Structure formats: C-alpha cells, structure tokens
Amino acid sequence: MTELKKKALITGATGFVGSHLARRLVNDGWDVHIIVRLSSKLEQLREAKDKVIVHRHDGTTEGMLAIMQEAQPEIVFHLASLFISEHQPKDVVPLIHSNLLFGTQLLEAMKAAKIDRLINTGTSWQHYQNEEYNPVNLYAATKQAFEDIIRYYIETSPLKIITLKLFDTYGPDDPRPKLFALLKKLAKDKRPLAMSPGEQLIDLVYIDDVVEAFIIAANRLLSGEVANHEIYAVSSGSLVELRELVGMFEECAGRKLKINWGGRQYRKREVMKPWSSYKTLPRWKPKVSLKDGISGIIQ
Ligand SMILES: NC(=O)c1ccc[n+]([C@@H]2O[C@H](COP(=O)([O-])OP(=O)(O)OC[C@H]3O[C@@H](n4cnc5c(N)ncnc54)[C@H](OP(=O)(O)O)[C@@H]3O)[C@@H](O)[C@H]2O)c1
Secondary structure, eight states: OOOOOOOEEEESTTSSHHHHHHHHHHHOOOEEEEEEEEOOGGGGGGGGGSSEEEEEEEEEHHHHHHHHHHOOEEEEEEEOOOOSSSOGGHHHHHHHHIIIIIHHHHHHHHHHHHEEEEEEEGGGBBBBGOOBBBOOSSHHHHHHHHHHHHHHHHSSOOOOEEEEEEEEEOSOOSSSSHHHHHHHHHHOOOOEEEEEEOOOOOOOHHHHHHHHHHHHHHHHHHOOOSEEEEEEOOOOOOOHHHHHHHHHHHHTTTTOOOOOEEOOOOOOOOOSSOOOOOOTTTTOOSSSSSHHHHHHHOO
16 A cells, blocks of 8 residues: 655745755655745755645735645645844835734634644744843744734644744755855955954754754654644754854864954844753754764855
C-alpha cells in the first residue's frame, strides 16, 4: 500500500526561512502548497519552484477562503511577515497589512475550511529586556498582536497552534541585507565600515536547524500532542558578542576586515542581551556549530 503524502500550505515561502522549509518539505516527499502575493517572485525557491503548487493571493479575505478550500492542507506553516527594524510613518500600513491583516485572513480561512493545525512564527524581539512582553519595535508589537488574534480563533474553533519564536538566523541563499551579507561584501570591497561598539550578544541559529524545528513542531501538531497554543523559542542556547562573531568570520574567511568599532552608535532599543526566559521546543536541538555554519556561507 502506498503511503499518503502529507500536505502542507506555507506562507512566506519566497522568503529566507520559508524557501528553505519549502525545499526541505518537497525533498521529504510532502505535497507542498504555497500562498504568495500577486507580485511575489519565486526564484528563491530554486529547484522546488516547479514542485510546489502556487496560490496567488489577491489580498482579499474571499481570495484566502478560496485558496484554503482548494488546498485543504493538513497543516499550515505561517512565515509571511514584513520585518522593519526602525519603522517610518509610511511603514505603518504595510506592517499591519503583512503582519496582522494577512494572518487574520489566513486564520479566518482555516476556520471556515476546518483546517485546524498551524505553525506560527514569532520573534525573540517580543521580549526586550527579557520581559514577558516588551516589543523591541513596531514589527515585534504586530507579532504580539497577532498572538492575541490567534487567541480568539483558539477559543472559537478546534485550532491547535505552535508559535516558534526565532532569534537571528543565517545560512546560504539569504537574500536579506543582514550582517553576513555585509561582511561578505566588505571582505570583497576591502572598504572600511563604521559599526557600533559591538558589545551586543547575539543568538544565531543555522537555517537547517531552524527548518528542523518547524518539522519537529509539525510532527508534534500532527501527532495530537498540542492542546491549544504552545509557544517555543528556537535558540542556539549560546550567545556570542558581535565583535567576537566578526572575528570568527575573519578567521573563516582568512581576511581581516576594516571595521571602525564605535564609529556608529547603538540603535535606540538595541538588544544587548537576547531573551533567555523561554521554553525550548521538545526534541529539538541545534546541530550546526557557528564555526561550521560560517564556513558554509563563506564557501
Ligand atoms: N530570519 C530571522 O532571523 C527571523 C528572526 C525572527 C523572526 N523571524 C520570522 O520568521 C519568519 C520568516 O522570516 P524570513 O527571514 O524568512 O522573512 P523574509 O525573508 O523577509 O520573507 C518574508 C516573506 O513574507 C512574505 N510576505 C510579506 N508580506 C506578505 C503579504 N502581505 N502577503 C503575502 N506574503 C507576504 C514575503 O513575500 P514576497 O516575496 O512577496 O515579499 C516573503 O515570502 C517571519 O515571520 C519573521 O518575522 C525571522
């Protein structure tokens, strides 16, 4: 007898984490559906681009209901989000649109189609100064607001949810203008760069480990272990100072970078020490060391 394929629906599959997750699920034999915008580009999915079923969302709730009815997934991985570190007034509408409206349409459609397993993606930045809730920025506040909206759907439908709160992630095929992209550019250009004093501690998890956390969370939901909403951190369990991290990069790259430490000030609400009072996802442990991960992205 042939085993039935597990069916997943992913939002944010054209992003860094979502594209790695989609590729992993396709490789593991899942039937993968993705919801993208009318404007989304699929290149980030690479070879998985032709192996997933693409649903283009027109922005309406009706459109989302139709997608969910058609896809009928066993589980939804919700990763779509807009990240803005320090927002401007013009960013308010896109932030609410991507991080609240889109997600609420998704929940409404799941309820209507009787799809009741969801993995949601939060951020450690909901916990500035290690507080139960203190958003680093408006982006983190929208993530918290979405958890409040989730509560309504949990109370009014059989929905079971795991929220995975991510810290910093890194790995190959990262289109975001983050630290390693900057360091790689610097190593090539050999130009000097002004940075903050660099004493902030960072919690970095390699992309394959992050994806594994999503798979373990999915299996937990599918096995019926989740009562309503469980929240876990996806943390490396070890912190590294930014200066030390750059030193590790220099060692792996075999090149000294021209960094003017202290040439820039810290951001207003710089996270000097990441959130630490979290629960770790059961049965998950990061496997890739920082040194191996950095070597991987340099190659
Ligand atoms: N990566 C990290 O270090 C990190 C840390 C903490 C939390 N997180 C969370 O983890 C998740 C994945 O992060 P990421 O780094 O992979 O994000 P990313 O690379 O910035 O990708 C964002 C994804 O969301 C999609 N999206 C945004 N607004 C949308 C909308 N209105 N409708 C439909 N799709 C929309 C984007 O689609 P387009 O291609 O159309 O733009 C893209 O696929 C996010 O929820 C993020 O907040 C990530």
